[in-house]
Amino acid sequence: MPELRTSALVDAPLAVVAGALLDTSLITGFGVAVQGPLLRLGSVLTGPFGVRLAVTRADLSGVSAAGDFLELHTDLVATGAGTMVVDRVSWTTVGGVVGRFADITVGRGMALRVLDKRSALLARRCRELCAARVVVGAAIVRGGRLLAQQRSYPESHAGQWELPGGRVEDGEQPEEALARECVEELGASVEVGEQVGPDVPLKEDLVLRVFAARLAGGEPEALEHNAVKWLTADELPSVDWLPADRVLVPALQRLLN
Numbered sequence: 317m318p319e320l321r322t323s324a325l326v327d328a329p330l331a332v333v334a335g336a337l338l339d340t341s342l343i344t345g346f347g348v349a350v351q352g353p354l355l356r357l358g359s360v361l362t363g364p365f366g367v368r369l370a371v372t373r374a375d376l377s378g379v380s381a382a383g384d385f386l387e388l389h390t391d392l393v394a395t396g397a398g399t400m401v402v403d404r405v406s407w408t409t410v411g412g413v414v415g416r417f418a419d420i421t422v423g424r425g426m427a428l429r430v431l432d433k434r435s436a437l438l439a440r441r442c443r444e445l446c447a448a449r450v451v452v453g454a455a456i457v458r459g460g461r462l463l464a465q466q467r468s469y470p471e472s473h474a475g476q477w478e479l480p481g482g483r484v485e486d487g488e489q490p491e492e493a494l495a496r497e498c499v500e501e502l503g504a505s506v507e508v509g510e511q512v513g514p515d516v517p518l519k520e521d522l523v524l525r526v527f528a529a530r531l532a533g534g535e536p537e538a539l540e541h542n543a544v545k546w547l548t549a550d551e552l553p554s555v556d557w558l559p560a561d562r563v564l565v566p567a568l569q570r571l572l573n
């Protein structure tokens with residue numbers, strides 16, 4: 317199976333690059349169709365010549381998509397100078413001299429052009445996301461369960477589930493904003509831990525950043541939402557999450573397990 321590898325250093329933290337990779341606008345310009353604005357595990361990419369790939373990995377280590385005769389992998393490595401992005405493309409050749417000639421002249425050239433263009437788009441999206449406003453979310457875990465809350469507005473999102481949190485105000489650190497939002501929304505104080513999963517793009521200039529958290533006082537109540545509930549890892553996939561939170565389900569399951 318011929319394989320092509322390219323690498324580039326992106327001047328952004330790993331969580332930002334991993335989130336930017338989920339933005340489907342980075343691939344739809346290449347004649348690839350994919351549902352929704354965000355890639356997630358199981359998303360299906362359809363391309364020219366009937367190419368069909370399923371996303372098999374979408375986390376902090378990178379993204380992979382595989383089909384019958386084509387595989388795409390993007391691996392991420394944090395370095396002191398930014399994030400190293402290593403792209404690997406491999407495909408099944410039709411074999412024989414003609415097949416090998418086509419690989420060299422058409423396949424490799426095409427793959428290189430696509431990778432080059434995508435690399436430029438990724439760097440640009442990372443710059444935007446580094447400057448984006450942040451919505452923080454709390455992954456509050458107690459007794460092997462995660463706390464989720466049900467939105468009551470706007471109409472388009474009413475009834476869907478999200479994590480406690482909200483926008484970081486000017487002059488606030490994300491961790492401070494999260495502690496404030498948990499008091500306002502739940503009447504509970506939390507200790508904020510490590511980030512969970514990537515910075516998930518919400519809009520051009522807005523990202524969702526989730527942190528693990530532990531209750532430090534008070535029993536959570538739905539003060540501004542319809543309801544709160546504690547979910548097991550097995551229950552997470554069947555919840556009607558907001559789209560950005562759905563992307564984080566595998567990372568949240570890992571946090572619970």
Ligand SMILES: Nc1nc2c([nH]c(=O)n2[C@H]2C[C@H](O)[C@@H](COP(=O)(O)OP(=O)(O)OP(=O)(O)O)O2)c(=O)[nH]1
Binds near residue numbers: 479480524560
């Ligand atoms: N708090 C929270 N917000 C989330 C999550 N996932 C997600 O997409 N969001 C979105 C919903 C909102 O558009 C935005 C949070 O903004 P906000 O705290 O100012 O709340 P809001 O409901 O007044 O939002 P908006 O009217 O400004 O859009 O982030 C999540 O897990 N928690």
